Amino acid sequence: MVAHDDKSDPILEEAMDWLLRLNAASQDSALACEFENWLAQSPEHRIAWQKARRTWRVMREVPPVYEHVWRREDPRGITIGSSRRVSSLRSRSHWGRRAVAASIGLAACVVIALNYPALSVRLQADYATGTAETRTVHLIDGTSVELAADSAIKIDMAKGERRVTLLAGEAFFDVTHDAARPFVVAAAGVDVIDLGTAFNVQLSATGTSVELSRGSVSVALPKKATNEMVLVPGEAVVVDRSTGAMQKSTIAQDDIAAWRDGKLFVNDVPIATVIEQLQRYHRAWITIPDRDLGQQKVTGLYDLRHPDRALRALVEPYGGTVRTVAPYVRLITRF
Structure with a gap:
């Protein structure tokens, strides 16, 4: 069993650095000789090298789970995100030809990408x-x-209607009721209409979820007039982004918008979806290449103040391992 901690493995980081340098200068005999000397220093160096090669193969294929937030297109059709680094993660040939140049900007680009919503959203x-x-x-x-x-x-406080559009992430609304001016939260094609309430709305890659704490709300899809649901306190609904299907459930009052207390409560949702939510609280780039692991459904309460611990608590019961490849990279695998 690999030991788990929040610190990176310095030998593994050295191995990743060697992999980058060798890919960029495969014909450099002096560099190859220097690498052989490094490799021969200890069995730990050889083990780290094998891990680095395996990790490299995985990372070349898999985009980060939260990429849909910071990789978008502006109205002119120009991709906005972490610039050449984002493109390089999706291109094998670019990795091979310009690996060292990409690695120089890795930490900076990931920090920028994960510390702010997409530029188009901002x-x-x-x-x-x-x-x-x-x-x-x-x-x-x-x-x-x-x-x-x-x-x-x-925010759009028009005369006839008060409208807030949730562009990314999650928000808790405590609404001052005004019968003459409806309060509407628009979230990825879903309208949440206030009937004198306090409620939480969350966006994810797959849908929109609403949790009602107080009062009543109507959840509707304006483009599908027949799809509408009224919630009462202690109820929640998830609206599927692709189909518009609504799935209602009950939720304890203490678990509604638990993020306000530094906690994440999930009920029967895929691990990949939970990781997407944890990503908003983690400065590292998180990727889970094992699709089967990502689709395992979980119910639990996780600590947002310690996202690495939350990641481990999330995946270890299912055989997953959180690997700190570098300070700003977390790779979740079953090996």
Whole structure:
């Protein structure tokens, strides 16, 4: 069993560095000789080299689980994200030809990508948060909005309607009711309409979820007028992004918007979806190449203040291992 801690393995980091250098200068005999000397230093060096090669093969194929947030296109069709580094992660040939150049920008690009919502989202947002950052916004009508980490909202207080668009992440709304001016939260094609309430809305790669703490809300898909559901306190609904299907469930009051207390509560959701939520609280790039592991469904409560511990608690019961390849890379595997 590999020992687990929050620190990176210095020998493994050296092995990854050698792999980058050798890929970029495969014909350099002096470099090859220097590498052979490094490899012969100890059995640990040879083991680290084998791990590095295996990890490299996996990382060349798999994008980060949270890529949909920071890799987007602006209205001109230009991809926005972590620039050449993002493209390199998706191109085998680029890795081979320009590995060292890409590695130089790895830490900086990942930090930028994971500390802020996508640039296209930020350009639209009135308020936004970064990695592991939360914020409370007070609207002019008395409504308060608590933004979770890596979240963004756009506000439109028109005369006939108060509308907040959740552009990314998650937010808890405590709404000041006004019968003459409905309060609507728009989230990826889903409208959550206030009927005098406090509720949480979350976006993910696969859908929109709503949890109701107080009052009542109507959850509707404007493009599908027949799809509408009214929630009462202690109820939650998940709306599938691709099909529009709604799945209702019950939830304990203490578990609604548990992120406000530094916790993440999930009920029968895939590991990959939980990792997507943990990614908003982790400054490292997280990837889970094992699709079967990612689709395992879990129920549990995880500590957002210690995301590495949460990752381990999430995957280890299913045979997963969290590998710290570098300070800003976490690779989740079964080997």
